Every structure is written in structure tokens, then in C-alpha cells.
Amino acid sequence: MKQKIQLLFFLFLTQQGIAQDKTFVIRTGEPVAAVSPTMYGVFFEDINMGADGGLYAELVKNRSFEFFKPLMGWKVEQNPYREGAVLVLNRKEQHTANPRFLRITLPGDGPRSLSLINEGFRGMGIKKDLRYDFSFMYASAAAGLTVRAELCNAKGQAIGSAVLIPPATGGVWRKQELQFTATATEEKALLKITLEGNGTIDLDMISLFPGDTWRGRKGGLRADMVQMLADMKPGFIRFPGGCIVEGYDLSQRYQWKKTIEPVEERQLLINRWNFEFAHRPAPDYFQTFGLGFFEYFQLAEDIGAAPLPILNCGMACQFNAAEVVPLDQLDPYIQDALDLIEFANGPTTSKWGKIRADMGHPQPFGLSMMGVGNENWGPQYLERLQLFQKAIKAKYPDFRIVASSGTDPDGKRFEQLDTALRALHIDFIDEHYYRPPQWFFSNVNRYDHYPRTGTKVFAGEYAAHPEGVAPEKKNNWLAALSIAAFLTGVERNAAVVEMASYAPLFAHTAGWQWSPDLIWVSNLKAAGTPDYYVQQLYALNKGTKVLPLTLNDKVVAGQDSLYASAVLDEPAKELVIKMVNALPREQSIRLELRGTKRRTALAKLIRLQHTDLDAMNSMEAPRTVFPQESGIRLSGKQPPVTLAPYSFTILRIPYS
Structure with a gap:
């Protein structure tokens, strides 16, 4: 409400010189400047x-354990707990760009499974029936560990998984990839990686991408x-x-x-x-x-x-x-x-x-x-x-x-x-x-x-x-x-x-x-x-060229809370007029197109409008304020156009 009052007071001040004749004059044959192709970016x-x-589109947060807190975003689950089963190692002198990695050890006399859970970036957005690409860098001296990757919903239930047994690498780093398909849509899913068996494996660059990048x-x-x-x-x-x-x-x-x-x-x-x-x-x-x-x-x-x-x-x-x-x-x-x-x-x-x-x-x-x-x-x-x-x-x-x-x-x-x-x-x-x-x-x-x-x-x-x-x-x-x-x-x-x-x-x-x-x-x-x-x-x-547009021989920049500009779109052979009505009521204007031969034209009207200045779009209602297109027939030397309250209107008029 406060901003509405502020705007209405501002508009009251700008209307002290209200124009009685609301005729927009556009000189179509007198372009004043070229519009840069890079104008709006x-x-x-x-x-x-x-x-x-x-x-x-990466879904794994802190995939290489390089955050200030190396396990931020990760949770380790092992039962029973064994000290030293998960270590963060740093090889800074040999690998300055990505020094840290995770070493996981499952000894024969200890727990035979351990899980790493990644929370993603405020969760992971997962789509039903979509393929997901899971990968990780690893090094191991011997085979013997099974790796299970699972997507879990907010209740911890699996909604997609795959299993592999990575072969031994002799301590050399290699990349392993696998794919699986999600069985449900979830806004805040988690990635759970479970290792089973016994042995030691080094992990880095644990990654998950959607298949629809x-x-x-x-x-x-x-x-x-x-x-x-x-x-x-x-x-x-x-x-x-x-x-x-x-x-x-x-x-x-x-x-x-x-x-x-x-x-x-x-x-x-x-x-x-x-x-x-x-x-x-x-x-x-x-x-x-x-x-x-x-x-x-x-x-x-x-x-x-x-x-x-x-x-x-x-x-x-x-x-x-x-x-x-x-x-x-x-x-x-x-x-x-x-x-x-x-x-x-x-x-x-x-x-x-x-x-x-x-x-x-x-x-x-x-x-x-x-x-x-x-x-x-x-x-x-x-x-x-x-x-x-x-x-x-x-x-x-x-x-x-x-x-x-x-x-x-x-x-x-x-x-x-x-x-x-x-x-x-x-x-x-x-x-x-x-x-x-x-x-x-x-x-x-x-x-x-x-x-x-x-x-x-x-x-x-x-x-x-x-x-x-x-x-x-x-x-x-x-x-x-x-x-x-x-x-x-x-x-x-x-x-x-x-x-x-x-x-x-x-x-x-x-x-x-x-x-x-x-x-x-x-x-x-x-x-x-x-x-x-x-x-x-x-x-x-x-458009491609700016055209003069005036109201009572002045640019339209606030008279009656109206704002306007005009361009030629030469490839489309159309005149494009942009108009803003910042008042909470309709305003009627007339168009005088000097330099055109056509007196009747079927134009396209594009309108972005809402009567509530506080209106917003949201995830639930993304089109509360959304462009609407329609046709409008313009006839005569000064065809009338009605501008809706609180509106941004574009007219595209064929010209010759």
C-alpha cells in the first residue's frame, strides 16, 4: 500500500502539465538513429x-571435498562406527588445483558397509523417468568393494539406483561412470553412495548430472x-x-x-x-x-x-x-x-x-x-x-x-x-x-x-x-x-x-x-x-531504427503519466510502438503516422498489464503478469488506441 501511495503522489506531480490532445505523432520517414543489434542483453x-x-547442472555439492570444511554437504553413515574408516587426504604439493580426496577403508574385521550421503544444493531436483549420469574418480589397489548409488526422496526411500564393482587400478586414478533412471519426481532428493565388502578405495569428483542438460x-x-x-x-x-x-x-x-x-x-x-x-x-x-x-x-x-x-x-x-x-x-x-x-x-x-x-x-x-x-x-x-x-x-x-x-x-x-x-x-x-x-x-x-x-x-x-x-x-x-x-x-x-x-x-x-x-x-x-x-x-x-514520436511536439516522457517510443523493424516491414500507461485508469490516445501510405492496417497488440502494482509471478503462479497478444484494426488518419490501466503495450503495425 505504501508504494502505491508513493506512486500515485508521484504521478499526481507529473500530471500538473496534463496534455489535452493525446495524439502520438510518429514520423515514419525520418529515422534518427540505428538500434544496435546488441541493444538488449x-x-x-x-x-x-x-x-x-x-x-x-551438477547436483552434488562439494564433489571434490575442497570446501573449507571438507565434508560440508556430506554425511557419513556406518554401523557400527569405526575410527579412521573415512579420511580426508591432502596431496597439495602434487595436485594444487584439486588436492583433497576421500579414503574409505572397510577392513575384514569391521563393518562391511558404509554410506556417504550428499544433500545437494538445498536438495536435488529429480524428475521421474529421466536418466541420471553418475560418475566418480577413484583409485584402489585391489578389487573387492561394491558401489551402490541411490537417489532417495525426502523420506529416505530409493527412487533410482545402480550398482557396480569398480576394478582395481593399481593405485592409478581412473573415472567410473554409470547411469540410472529415476522412478519418481522429488524436489529435495539426496544421493546415497553405499560401499560394501572389504578393502580400501580413494574417491574424488563424485558427480551426478541430469540427462536432459x-x-x-x-x-x-x-x-x-x-x-x-x-x-x-x-x-x-x-x-x-x-x-x-x-x-x-x-x-x-x-x-x-x-x-x-x-x-x-x-x-x-x-x-x-x-x-x-x-x-x-x-x-x-x-x-x-x-x-x-x-x-x-x-x-x-x-x-x-x-x-x-x-x-x-x-x-x-x-x-x-x-x-x-x-x-x-x-x-x-x-x-x-x-x-x-x-x-x-x-x-x-x-x-x-x-x-x-x-x-x-x-x-x-x-x-x-x-x-x-x-x-x-x-x-x-x-x-x-x-x-x-x-x-x-x-x-x-x-x-x-x-x-x-x-x-x-x-x-x-x-x-x-x-x-x-x-x-x-x-x-x-x-x-x-x-x-x-x-x-x-x-x-x-x-x-x-x-x-x-x-x-x-x-x-x-x-x-x-x-x-x-x-x-x-x-x-x-x-x-x-x-x-x-x-x-x-x-x-x-x-x-x-x-x-x-x-x-x-x-x-x-x-x-x-x-x-x-x-x-x-x-x-x-x-x-x-x-x-x-x-x-x-x-x-x-x-527494431532497427528509432523514429521520432512526440506528443504536442515533445517526447512522451511522463505527460499524463504516459511514456512511449517507436522504431522501425525493417526486415519485418513493421512499425513498432511501445507505450506505458502508469495511471490506474484507461487512457485513450490517437496515432498519427506521418510518412505512411496505408490508412487501414491489421496490427498486432501485445500487452503486459495488471491492475495490482504488488502483483508478482511465482513458481505456483508463473503467469500472473504475462504478455497477451491480440489483433487490432487501425483505420483512418488518426486511429484510436486504448491503453489499459498500469500497462505496457506494444503495437506492431505493417507499413509501406
Whole structure:
């Protein structure tokens, strides 16, 4: 109720200059800017269990026993108990990336069975009749142990199992795989591994994947989550973050070269969201990097998005450690950037191009841009950025660089960075704004007076945060409606803004740290928020050229609480008009299409609407706020259109 009152008061203030003539004039023959193909994209960060426990489909938590507590996520059952039956061994000097493993001993005079139970990431989502791929690395001097893998439901009952007797390896590490089919669906299943017989076996990399990963890739990504991204048809995907790029300190920064080894060689790292928020602790949140840079590039290619990696610039998070690398020691960081371009684009005869090819992708990924630093600021950032810029442009003159404008969209820090970055002729300035919905309604004109040439804007992280919604800020319709209004101003200024992405992308209902978020997932389901459908509708209807759209010779940016923009979709030969009505009542407008010959047209109308600003989607009701399509016949020189209360409406009109 509080936010409704706030919005209504805000809308009352904006209506003091109410327009009597509500005719939207669109000059179809006078395009003012091209819309970038990368205009609307997605921002991915491993926050809210976005990767491990989310997009990366691995179901076993702490599969290699590398968490700070080596048996976190595991429970050992043996009856009777025998000391020393389970040991965690560390071979750090021989195997620094994955030093720990489990040694299990079942002597002839002791218990002849022992079970290891893994709880998964807030449980394991298991689907009836689906194949599951179970694997583990092991070493044993002699045969004699039977391994039984079982999926158990919340009551401890088996809902799928398989048995094998792994042959002796003579102490050499080998991989063993088997498959089984689940007999029931379970939201919070467990994996139980029982060893029977007598002998000693070493275990590592105990893994379980569903058989329905994206494109059926073994050890791949969760298909329903990727499909949600593919359905948006994003122009780009930014990865891997976000704050995890910086790290709490530099020892915890994201290092892409450590994510392209074989999976068992990728060194685990604590996730900074493990401890960032005292009110949302996640002591079991680590990064296994099963989703690494090769997989990010592959994902971008799969969904038709341009890859946009962000690299550390030699600075840790300035809110935390504020640690920086001395300028005379920055070369390895710069070399990482140059090597990444070669990894993505280099020929197979080059060092890093060959590594890419050996991973299964001989063709280049077509990387054309990169971010240097995330939410960094100050003279320390600028002097490091310039060294990156000089080295990258010297070798790749056309490569585009994205630079940080700090954490806020205004203020002295932002102004200093904006001025300095434009003087450096940086390609993109990355602006971030997490603000209340009223900020977005008020800032629809933000880019109207930005320079039309030179440095472009990347609206890299934005989300409307409703106030007074407990216990967390939620993705209600008010938040999404304000973003829909704001994006009319972004689209109108496509000469300034060439990329935009909501953030964060994913959140697990049982493991989130930050909200609101674009897509919420449980162990079995994924649901788009109202914000998701706003972003999707903009991406699917972005068009190719911006057209002037005015009301009484002014851009439509709040008059009568209306917001609007228009583009041409040249391949489809359609005029696309986006309109937001932020009032709790219908509004009727007329369209005057100057420059078109057709006076009658059957248009497509797409509407996202709800009369309750607090309305939200959920796992149980994922389509509470959902786009509805219908046809509408437009006739005459100024055909009327009715805009529903609290609505975001898109019209697609054939033109000639």
C-alpha cells in the first residue's frame, strides 16, 4: 500500500502539465538513429546460486571435498562406527588445483558397509523417468568393494539406483561412470553412495548430472534456465559478473585461465557472496568453475548473443579490501586480457587458439568487446585502465573496451569518471543504477542530452527496488512497469545507449543473497518475473531504427503519466510502438503516422498489464503478469488506441 501511495503522489506531480490532445505523432520517414543489434542483453553473475546449484547442472555439492570444511554437504553413515574408516587426504604439493580426496577403508574385521550421503544444493531436483549420469574418480589397489548409488526422496526411500564393482587400478586414478533412471519426481532428493565388502578405495569428483542438460551435453547446463535466456533472444551476454570479478581481495578475484582446464583440474574458489551479507550467509557457496570461460563463450554462441567478458583490472573491491596491484606489476593482468582475445578469436596455430580448439571449438567465437574492471573508480582505476587500453588497442585497434563509471549513476564520483573516460575516447561507459521505481519514472529523459557521437553508454546493471516490501525487495509489477517506462527513454536514445541489461539474472528460491532478480528458480522449475517479460518484450521488439514520436511536439516522457517510443523493424516491414500507461485508469490516445501510405492496417497488440502494482509471478503462479497478444484494426488518419490501466503495450503495425 505504501508504494502505491508513493506512486500515485508521484504521478499526481507529473500530471500538473496534463496534455489535452493525446495524439502520438510518429514520423515514419525520418529515422534518427540505428538500434544496435546488441541493444538488449543479459548480465550473468554467480550470485543467488546462479552457477553452482543453478545454471551449472551438477547436483552434488562439494564433489571434490575442497570446501573449507571438507565434508560440508556430506554425511557419513556406518554401523557400527569405526575410527579412521573415512579420511580426508591432502596431496597439495602434487595436485594444487584439486588436492583433497576421500579414503574409505572397510577392513575384514569391521563393518562391511558404509554410506556417504550428499544433500545437494538445498536438495536435488529429480524428475521421474529421466536418466541420471553418475560418475566418480577413484583409485584402489585391489578389487573387492561394491558401489551402490541411490537417489532417495525426502523420506529416505530409493527412487533410482545402480550398482557396480569398480576394478582395481593399481593405485592409478581412473573415472567410473554409470547411469540410472529415476522412478519418481522429488524436489529435495539426496544421493546415497553405499560401499560394501572389504578393502580400501580413494574417491574424488563424485558427480551426478541430469540427462536432459542443454543440448544434451554431458556435464552441461540446466536446460530450462538456458531456454529462458534463449527465449529472450539477447543481443549479448555479460559474464562472469559482477562483484566476483573483483573479489573481496585479489586472491579471490576471478581468473579466467583457471576455468578452462579439464573440470577436475579447475581450482575451487570461495564465492564472495558466501559471506558478503550477514543477513543472508551462505557458508556452502563456492565456485567450482564447471561453468568456465569456454562454457560461457559456448553459451553465448548457443543463444545467438555476443560475448561480453569482464576482467579484473588489478583492483579488488573498493568497498572491501581496496587492494590494488602496483602499476609496475600490472603486466600479467594485461596479458590475461590479450590472451583472452586470442583464446576467443585466435587461429588454431596460436597458443591460446589451439587450447580453444582442443576443447572442441576450432572456429573463433567472434569476441569484439571486453570490460576492464567492474564498479571501480578513482585515479587508481583510470591509470590502470589506460594501460589496458593502450595494450589492447595496439594489437587489436577495432576491439571495443567497456569501462566502469563506478557504483552510482550520479554524484561527484560519477561525473569525474564520465568526463575522464570520454576524454580517453573509451568505447563504452558502464552505468549502474539500482533505485526505487520513482527514480526510473523520473529519469526517462536521462539520455536526451548526452553526446550523440563518441563514447557510448552500456546500461550494464539496473533494477527497480521497491521500498517497504518485506522481507526482501521483490519483483512486483510496479518495479517492472517503471523499468518499461525508463526503457522508452533508452530506446529513444539509441544513438547514445547501445547495450542494456537488467541485473542480477538468476536467483534460487532457497539460496538467494540479493533481490529483486530477473528469473527465479527452484530445484525443478524456473519462472520469469514481470521484469523478465519487460526485458523479453523489448529484446524481441527492438527494431532497427528509432523514429521520432512526440506528443504536442515533445517526447512522451511522463505527460499524463504516459511514456512511449517507436522504431522501425525493417526486415519485418513493421512499425513498432511501445507505450506505458502508469495511471490506474484507461487512457485513450490517437496515432498519427506521418510518412505512411496505408490508412487501414491489421496490427498486432501485445500487452503486459495488471491492475495490482504488488502483483508478482511465482513458481505456483508463473503467469500472473504475462504478455497477451491480440489483433487490432487501425483505420483512418488518426486511429484510436486504448491503453489499459498500469500497462505496457506494444503495437506492431505493417507499413509501406
